[in-house]
Amino acid sequence: MSTKNHKSTEAVSTIKYPVPQPRYEQPVTDDQVWELLQTAANSNRIMPIVEGKWEQSVRDYNTREDAARALIFDLAFYTDYRFSQVKRLFRMTGMRNVFTKTEIDDIVEEAYEVQSGRSYPTFR
Numbered sequence: 001m002s003t004k005n006h007k008s009t010e011a012v013s014t015i016k017y018p019v020p021q022p023r024y025e026q027p028v029t030d031d032q033v034w035e036l037l038q039t040a041a042n043s044n045r046i047m048p049i050v051e052g053k054w055e056q057s058v059r060d061y062n063t064r065e066d067a068a069r070a071l072i073f074d075l076a077f078y079t080d081y082r083f084s085q086v087k088r089l090f091r092m093t094g095m096r097n098v099f100t101k102t103e104i105d106d107i108v109e110e111a112y113e114v115q116s117g118r119s120y121p122t123f124r
Contacts, residue, residue: 027079027080027082027085028078028079028080030085030088030089030092033075033078033079033085033089034089036078037050037074037075037078044057044058045057045058045059045070046071046074049067049068049070049071049093049094049095050071050093050094050095051093051094052093052094052095053094054067054068054095064095064098065098065099067095068090068095068098068099069099069107071090071093071095072086072090072099072104072107072108072111073107073111073114073115075089075090076107076108076111076112076115077111077115081108081111081112083104083105083108086104086108087101087104087105090104
């Protein structure tokens with residue numbers, strides 16, 4: 001457990017947060033991430049988005065942004081939420097112009113909170 005001290009005018013309280021543990025002993029390479037995406041059980045949802053053909057995904061996304069956001073969630077999951085790797089991989093896809101680097105960082109942070117490294121979000 002890690003500890004953060006929050007100072008107030010009345011007292012100092014100690015709040016304990018669990019330290020996130022990486023899912024992989026070594027960071028996965030970009031090639032490994034692409035292989036994981038291509039062989040995933042839901043690859044028929046992911047790969048059209050990677051190619052920029054989000055309308056052909058088996059999941060109906062309302063907008064291009066929704067599809068790109070889902071892809072960032074997937075990339076974040078497979079990269080163990082490594083910001084620089086997610087940005088690099090996203091820039092290799094057909095969706096690369098949808099979000100800025102700062103927006104991608106925000107989405108990766110949200111993915112971490114929502115997924116807790118264990119599950120995928122549902123967009124409806």
